[in-house]
Amino acid sequence: MENSVSLSDCHVKKKNLIINRFHFFIHGISLIALLHYRITTSSLTRAPHVLILISELILSSIWLLGQASYWRPVVTRTVYPERLPRDEKLPGIDVFVCTADPSKEPVLQVMNTVISALALDYPPDKLHVYLSDDGGSHVTFRAVKRAWIFSEMWVPFCRKYRVENPCPESYFSSGEEESAGFGCSEFLVDKYNIEKRYEEFKNSVAKIVGETSAYMSRDHPSLVEVISDSNGDRKLPLLVYVAREKRPSRPHNFKAGAINVLLRISGMISNSPYILVLDCDFYCNDRSSARQAMCFHLDSNLSEKIAFVQFPQTFHNISDTDIYDGKLRYIWPKFEGLNGLRGPFLSGTCFYIKREALYGTRKFHDDVDLLRVKKYFGSSDEFIKSISRNYKPSYSNDKKFLDNSLQNELHLLASCSYDNDTKWGKEVGFRYFAVVEDYFTGLNLHCEGWTSVYYEPSRPCFLGASPISLGELLVQHTRWNVGLSQVALSRFSPMIYGTMRMSVFQSMCYAEIAYSPLYFLALYILALVPQLCLLQGIPLYPEISNPYLLVFLFVVLSSQARHLQDVFSTGHKIQAWSNEHRIWMMKSLTCYFYATLDVIMEKFGLKNNSFVPTNKVVDEEQAKRYRMGVYDFQAPAMFMVPLCTLYIVNVASFVVGIGKIILGGGNSNEMVVQACIPLFVAVLNFPLLEGMVSRKDKGRVSSFVSLISVLIAAVVLSFAFLV
Ligand SMILES: O=c1ccn([C@@H]2O[C@H](COP(=O)(O)OP(=O)(O)O[C@H]3O[C@H](CO)[C@@H](O)[C@H](O)[C@H]3O)[C@@H](O)[C@H]2O)c(=O)[nH]1
Numbered sequence: 001m002e003n004s005v006s007l008s009d010c011h012v013k014k015k016n017l018i019i020n021r022f023h024f025f026i027h028g029i030s031l032i033a034l035l036h037y038r039i040t041t042s043s044l045t046r047a048p049h050v051l052i053l054i055s056e057l058i059l060s061s062i063w064l065l066g067q068a069s070y071w072r073p074v075v076t077r078t079v080y081p082e083r084l085p086r087d088e089k090l091p092g093i094d095v096f097v098c099t100a101d102p103s104k105e106p107v108l109q110v111m112n113t114v115i116s117a118l119a120l121d122y123p124p125d126k127l128h129v130y131l132s133d134d135g136g137s138h139v140t141f142r143a144v145k146r147a148w149i150f151s152e153m154w155v156p157f158c159r160k161y162r163v164e165n166p167c168p169e170s171y172f173s174s175g176e177e178e179s180a181g182f183g184c185s186e187f188l189v190d191k192y193n194i195e196k197r198y199e200e201f202k203n204s205v206a207k208i209v210g211e212t213s214a215y216m217s218r219d220h221p222s223l224v225e226v227i228s229d230s231n232g233d234r235k236l237p238l239l240v241y242v243a244r245e246k247r248p249s250r251p252h253n254f255k256a257g258a259i260n261v262l263l264r265i266s267g268m269i270s271n272s273p274y275i276l277v278l279d280c281d282f283y284c285n286d287r288s289s290a291r292q293a294m295c296f297h298l299d300s301n302l303s304e305k306i307a308f309v310q311f312p313q314t315f316h317n318i319s320d321t322d323i324y325d326g327k328l329r330y331i332w333p334k335f336e337g338l339n340g341l342r343g344p345f346l347s348g349t350c351f352y353i354k355r356e357a358l359y360g361t362r363k364f365h366d367d368v369d370l371l372r373v374k375k376y377f378g379s380s381d382e383f384i385k386s387i388s389r390n391y392k393p394s395y396s397n398d399k400k401f402l403d404n405s406l407q408n409e410l411h412l413l414a415s416c417s418y419d420n421d422t423k424w425g426k427e428v429g430f431r432y433f434a435v436v437e438d439y440f441t442g443l444n445l446h447c448e449g450w451t452s453v454y455y456e457p458s459r460p461c462f463l464g465a466s467p468i469s470l471g472e473l474l475v476q477h478t479r480w481n482v483g484l485s486q487v488a489l490s491r492f493s494p495m496i497y498g499t500m501r502m503s504v505f506q507s508m509c510y511a512e513i514a515y516s517p518l519y520f521l522a523l524y525i526l527a528l529v530p531q532l533c534l535l536q537g538i539p540l541y542p543e544i545s546n547p548y549l550l551v552f553l554f555v556v557l558s559s560q561a562r563h564l565q566d567v568f569s570t571g572h573k574i575q576a577w578s579n580e581h582r583i584w585m586m587k588s589l590t591c592y593f594y595a596t597l598d599v600i601m602e603k604f605g606l607k608n609n610s611f612v613p614t615n616k617v618v619d620e621e622q623a624k625r626y627r628m629g630v631y632d633f634q635a636p637a638m639f640m641v642p643l644c645t646l647y648i649v650n651v652a653s654f655v656v657g658i659g660k661i662i663l664g665g666g667n668s669n670e671m672v673v674q675a676c677i678p679l680f681v682a683v684l685n686f687p688l689l690e691g692m693v694s695r696k697d698k699g700r701v702s703s704f705v706s707l708i709s710v711l712i713a714a715v716v717l718s719f720a721f722l723v
C-alpha cells in the first residue's frame, strides 16, 4: 500500500511561532508579577481578596495550559494527490453517516449528506456508504431508497463533468461551477435534466415525510439492508442502511454506540481499512477529500503511526456577523499548533480514521488465544475472523440481498447487548465513558501512541450546520462541557492520565479543553465580587498612583492584543473579537456552570448521561434575525436568568459606584479601576439590555425572565448593603 515518494509536505509558520513565544514570555512574567502583588499586598484574610485571587489563578492556569498548543511549530500542510498509487491499488474506504432523530434532523439534509458521500471521487468498488439510523425511522428508510435512485444519475453526472461540489442541494442552490470547460450545450442539457430529477427527488422525500410518522423509536429490533441494487460490476459505491437494535432498558451509548455497530456491520460487508465519519448535517463539499486524506494515510513517512486525518469543521450557515461565534474560530488555530505535536484532537465528524486504530489490534500477538480475543470483541466468530488482515468479507458485490447466515450474524452484531462484557467502548471502537466520545476517543488513541494529522485545504471538504439561536448554542455547549467535565473529574484527567502516556505538551492541550468548564468559577467571581465591593467601597485593585496598576493594565492589554492578533491573522474583523468575548462570558456563566453541576450530580448518582442532538430544523423567523445580526433570546429561562441577573447587577453597581466616586470623593483613587469592570461588562453585553428593554420582536428577553432577574438582582444588591 505504501508509496516511496512523499505524498505530503508540511511547513512551519515561523512568524506565528515567534509571536507566540514572545507573548508567552512577557505575558507570563506579568502574570507572575500580578500574582505576587495579590499574595504580598492584598489582605488575604478578607473573603473578596481570596475570591479574586482564585479567579486570577484559574484564568492564569488555563492560559498556561493553552500555551502548549502555541509553543511548538505551527504547521500547515500540502498534499500531492497526483502521486497517489493507481486506483486499483488504493485501499477501501467505508463512510459512516449517523442520524438519530428525523424530527430534529431534516431527512432531506441527511439524504444530501449520503448522496454527497456516494459521489466522492474514489473508485466505486472501494467506497461503501453506511447510514446509521438511530431513530429506526420509517421516513429515513424510505427516503434512503429514493436517494439511491437519484444517486444513480447524480454520481455519473458528477463524474462526467468533474463537479467539485457533490452535494446536490448546495450545488443547485449556489449555482456554482459551470465546470471544467463543459460550458457546452450538452452540459447545460444534462444539468437541466438532473436538476429536474433533483426536484422530483425532493418532492418524493417531502411526500414520504408527509405520509410517514417521523416517530423516533427507542424500542425497535435491528434492521440492516443493502440499498444499492447494482449487479456485478459496480458503477456506484455500496449503500447500506443500518438501524441497530434499541431497547428502553438498555444503554445505547449515543453516537459512540452507533458508530461501534457500524464498525462491526461494515467489518462483515466491506471491511475497509479506512473510515470516514460524518454527522448527518456535514455534507461533502469537495469530491477529492478521500484522495487528500490518503496522501497522509499512504505517505510512507507517516502512515505507520497515523490514526486519523482530521479536517476542520466548517459551516455553511454562518452569517457575516457570526453573533454566536458559531465558527469556533478559536479552536482551529489550536489544531494547527497540535499538528506540531502528536496531532489534533478528534472532532467527531470530517475525519478519515484507520480501522486498526479503533480495534486496537496492534497489542495482540499472532499467537493470542481465541478466548482473550472474544473478551475484547465479543462472541461473533465471523467478526473475529474479520479482524485478521487477510480476511475477505463473505458478502460479495454481486448480491443485492444478504444471505441468511450473514443476516443472522449482522443481527447479532447490531443487537443492544453485544457490547456487554466486552471491551467495546472501553478499549475497542469509540469510547463510551464521556458524552464527548470524539474528544475522549482521540485522547485514548494519542495515549496509545497513535498520531493524527490536521489538514485544512483552501476549499472546505465538508460543510455542516451550526446552531443559529442562543438557546441551541447553549444547549450544545452544555452537553460538550458535561462530557469534558466527566473526563476532567475522572481518572482520565489529562494532566495525570495523559502525562503518564504522552508528552506534557500534548497533555496540556487536552487539559486546557477539559478544564475550561472551570471558567465558570472565575467568571462568576469577576461578575459579582468587584461589583459588590465597589458598592461597599472595598478596593480590590491597586490605586492609580501604585506602580502595580501598570502590571494589571499590561496583563489586560497583552491578552487583548494577543486575541486581536489571532482574530486578524485568521482573516476576521474586530467584530469577531467582541462576539467571541460576549459568547465566552455567556457560556461561562451558563454552560460551564451547569455542566460542572451536572457532573457533580452524576457523581452522586443523581443524574444520568444524555445526548440530545442539536436541532437542525431552521425556523425562518429565527434565521432572519440571525442573518440581521440580532440575538435570539428565546432561550430557556435557566440560561437567560443568570445572564440577565448578572447584567443588571453590573449596570446597577456601575451607576451607583460611579455616583459615589463623583459625589463622595474619598477613596475614589482606589475605586476607578474597579468601576471599569462592570462598565466593560455592560458595554460588551449591550444586546442583552436591548433585549430586556427596547426590543419588541419575538427574540427579545421574555418579561417573565426580566422580572425574575430584576428580583434576584435586587436580592444580590441588597446583600452588598447588608454585609
Ligand atoms: O444517540 C445519538 C445521538 C446523536 N447521534 C448523531 O451524532 C451526530 C452529532 O450530533 P449533533 O446533535 O449534531 O451534535 P453536535 O454537538 O453538533 O456534534 C458535535 O459534538 C459531538 C460530540 O458531543 C460530536 O459527536 C459531533 O461529531 C460534533 O460535530 C449527529 O449526526 C446525530 O445524528 C447519533 O447517531 N445517536
Ligand SMILES: [Mn+2]
Residues within 6 Å of the ligand: 279, 281, 465, 614
Ligand atoms: Mn451537529
